[in-house]
């Protein structure tokens with residue numbers, strides 16, 4: 001098969017398009033002909049430096065949709081010809097967290113395309129239990145856009161922050177994959193959305209997909225803007241994934257009883273908090289890591305019914321994987337970038 005591989009970590013030019021042996025499946029696995037694979041920031045980090053990448057050449061790609069073209073001898077939940085999207089997390093299914101239904105907390109979990117070969121290829125293998133069926137109505141790029149970004153945003157807002165229709169929600173980096181997913185999910189739940197981003201072009205797009213207020217945080221202190229727009233009250237939920245660079249302003253944007261939920265720290269891991277203000281305002285800090293396959297099934301079903309349509313920035317041929325990383329590195333995308341073999 002053709003695949004994008006890299007033999008050592010480094011810059012974008014390490015990605016090469018070449019022949020690679022087809023994956024061989026075991027009794028419990030399926031072989032999927034990749035219809036589309038979405039690009040994530042994790043791919044860029046894995047290509048550049050993440051120590052989890054141990055075996056070379058490596059094939060990236062965690063967000064995969066396609067057609068089942070092979071099944072293991074004991075697989076009876078999926079059939080050849082099925083259209084599927086793959087849940088990216090491969091948990092151990094045995095530890096305390098897995099048994100509690102928190103497979104996203106499993107210490108032994110592997111992520112497709114990270115600890116295993118992924119979907120920057122014509123074919124990929126995965127455990128059959130990771131396959132979620134999709135209808136003809138849901139295109140492969142739209143399905144591939146869902147797993148990491150939408151699952152992460154869903155787990156943050158719906159499961160962790162328990163958003164309600166009367167919540168005011170501040171979405172940071174609203175143009176990113178997870179940010180645009182968060183915006184859509186917040187609107188789907190009837191909340192009022194304050195979208196923050198670095199360019200007016202992205203903010204115009206955020207408005208188009210439902211943001212009630214937009215804030216350019218290159219030009220203004222977004223906490224001040226939030227307080228002004230809420231008559232000094234602040235927002236009920238801050239959707240964080242930027243980290244150190246925005247932490248202080250994120251905390252300052254919270255209303256009394258506010259919740260800050262975060263899934264990332266792209267700009268740095270360490271942030272301070274004024275403990276007294278925290279307890280006086282009854283602030284809740286919530287960590288959030290990916291999500292579960294049960295949640296992903298709900299998301300896929302909403303997309304299948306047309307109730308949520310993923311934001312796709314661009315669809316590129318697999319051979320242009322370098323370009324996809326370039327767009328993401330420069331943060332030029334609004335929503336997901338998908339690769340098509």
Ligand SMILES: [Zn+2]
Nearest residue numbers: 092095098106
């Ligand atoms: Zn486990």
